[in-house]
Amino acid sequence: MKNRSNIRLVRKNESALMLNFFMGAAGVVLWWMIYRQLPELSKWLTYGLLQIGKGSHLGESIEFFLYDTPKVMMLLFLVVFGVGVIRSFFTPEKTRAFLSGKSEFAGNIFAALLGIITPFCSCSAVPLFIGFVTAGVPLGVTFSFLIAAPMVNEIAVGLLYGLLGWKVAALYMGTGLFIAIAAGWVIGRLKLENHIEDWVTQANMAAAEMEEEKLTWNDRFIYGWDAVKEIIGRVWIYVILGIAVGAGIHGFVPEGMMASIMGKGTWWSVPLSVVIGVPMYSNAAGIIPVVEALLGKGASLGSVLAFMMSVIALSLPEMVILRKVLKPRLIAVFVCVVACGILFVGYLFNMVLYDGSDILFSNITTLYNKLLGLLSSF
Amino acid sequence: MEIKVLGPGCAKCVKAEKLVKEVLEETGLDASVEKVTDMMQIASYGVFGTPSVIVDGEVKCTGKVPKKEDVIAWITK
Numbered sequence: 001m002k003n004r005s006n007i008r009l010v011r012k013n014e015s016a017l018m019l020n021f022f023m024g025a026a027g028v029v030l031w032w033m034i035y036r037q038l039p040e041l042s043k044w045l046t047y048g049l050l051q052i053g054k055g056s057h058l059g060e061s062i063e064f065f066l067y068d069t070p071k072v073m074m075l076l077f078l079v080v081f082g083v084g085v086i087r088s089f090f091t092p093e094k095t096r097a098f099l100s101g102k103s104e105f106a107g108n109i110f111a112a113l114l115g116i117i118t119p120f121c122s123c124s125a126v127p128l129f130i131g132f133v134t135a136g137v138p139l140g141v142t143f144s145f146l147i148a149a150p151m152v153n154e155i156a157v158g159l160l161y162g163l164l165g166w167k168v169a170a171l172y173m174g175t176g177l178f179i180a181i182a183a184g185w186v187i188g189r190l191k192l193e194n195h196i197e198d199w200v201t202q203a204n205m206a207a208a209e210m211e212e213e214k215l216t217w218n219d220r221f222i223y224g225w226d227a228v229k230e231i232i233g234r235v236w237i238y239v240i241l242g243i244a245v246g247a248g249i250h251g252f253v254p255e256g257m258m259a260s261i262m263g264k265g266t267w268w269s270v271p272l273s274v275v276i277g278v279p280m281y282s283n284a285a286g287i288i289p290v291v292e293a294l295l296g297k298g299a300s301l302g303s304v305l306a307f308m309m310s311v312i313a314l315s316l317p318e319m320v321i322l323r324k325v326l327k328p329r330l331i332a333v334f335v336c337v338v339a340c341g342i343l344f345v346g347y348l349f350n351m352v353l354y355d356g357s358d359i360l361f362s363n364i365t366t367l368y369n370k371l372l373g374l375l376s377s378f
Numbered sequence: 379m380e381i382k383v384l385g386p387g388c389a390k391c392v393k394a395e396k397l398v399k400e401v402l403e404e405t406g407l408d409a410s411v412e413k414v415t416d417m418m419q420i421a422s423y424g425v426f427g428t429p430s431v432i433v434d435g436e437v438k439c440t441g442k443v444p445k446k447e448d449v450i451a452w453i454t455k
Contacts, residue, residue, distance in 0.1 A: 038403075090440040091441070092426040092427055092441065093426060093440075096426065119441070120426070120427050120441060121388075122392070123385070123428060124426065124428050124441060126386070126417050126420075126421075127417070127420055127421055127425055127426050127427060127428060128426045128427065130421045131424075131425075131426040157455040199418055200421075234389075239425075321386075324417050326416070343416050
């Protein structure tokens with residue numbers, strides 16, 4: 001009897017999965033059709049319906065706003081759902097178990113990669129930190145994880161890809177990973193283990209015993225859907241604010257003005273971007289429309305990336321949380337090492353992209369095309 | 379029964395605590411609910427994420443707001 005009802009349950013789940021799958025596919029097609037109409041729609045709304053003069057400052061701003069808001073929201077929706085489904089495969093417990101036997105350098109790399117996809121909210125940073133350290137994960141490796149998690153924000157990667165193209169998205173992700181790996185490695189070399197608060201090392205805790213959940217694909221889709229509700233519910237206001245600021249910059253800041261403040265030639269533009277960025281507590285979703293508008297006005301990629309990374313990765317609330325487990329000197333080292341990494345990235349991009357931005361990009365493109373050719377030949 | 383909700387006080391942790399209390403009220407069961415905000419204490423339970431729910435010393439979920447059905451199942455068992 002029990003067996004039969006089990007079979008019925010499995011069948012029911014299967015048909016629910018099929019239904020979800022088809023609805024999802026139809027949804028994606030609809031999404032794509034609306035997404036492609038957005039430029040026309042925003043033009044029509046601004047100049048047709050609202051009757052605002054074409055080419056005026058206000059018109060430019062409103063068009064940017066009406067175009068970017070649905071665009072960013074639609075992208076967010078897709079990216080957050082996808083990331084949510086991927087994240088259902090990872091847990092902090094699995095990550096810790098994986099990292100605890102790794103040697104230092106390889107450990108830094110794995111930790112940074114896992115930092116991107118392991119789901120945890122920022123107020124879990126402390127229990128997570130304790131969990132890692134007490135399990136024998138080296139301090140530097142733990143830091144690679146903790147730096148990569150906010151620095152390489154997977155939602156930021158998705159949005160950058162949608163708004164600025166894959167090159168910028170790849171640069172952001174690559175350099176973010178580099179900073180997390182290098183900073184963690186440096187912190188590991190500095191042997192700062194005695195600058196962790198004493199109670200942490202005495203905690204000596206074992207991971208809580210829990211049955212591991214078995215998730216079906218249906219569960220994973222629900223997980224993705226929950227992520228959409230949770231994250232978009234939380235960040236939408238930042239997104240709208242960010243787009244409004246971006247729209248203001250787009251419409252009213254004169255062309256080329258940003259080139260003098262955040263340009264490639266001015267040496268102080270990168271550190272200034274970092275100094276402005278740290279106290280600003282926004283999240284990735286809100287800052288990217290601003291980035292998009294700044295780039296459009298002649299700001300250089302290096303300065304803008306530095307700005308964005310310092311906003312996302314070095315936030316004051318995070319420091320306050322970490323103070324519970326780290327002594328002030330270790331926090332200071334953490335901030336310095338990460339800030340140095342961000343400065344390095346900023347200068348690197350301003351230098352490499354100084355007059356031949358397309359040289360680097362065309363090299364990457366060639367490499368990419370070669371890789372694709374190689375893959376397709378299999 | 380003794381229920382503990384671990385969390386430093388972010389939005390999700392508040393939600394988890396509210397949910398547990400709601401379920402208790404609806405089912406009419408008698409249990410003590412304690413919110414643990416102290417990091418040292420949270421760490422002593424061996425959880426890596428908050429909010430976490432602990433029922434009679436047993437860790438039931440970590441790092442997320444549990445589903446209502448799950449909470450009902452934990453406390454009516």
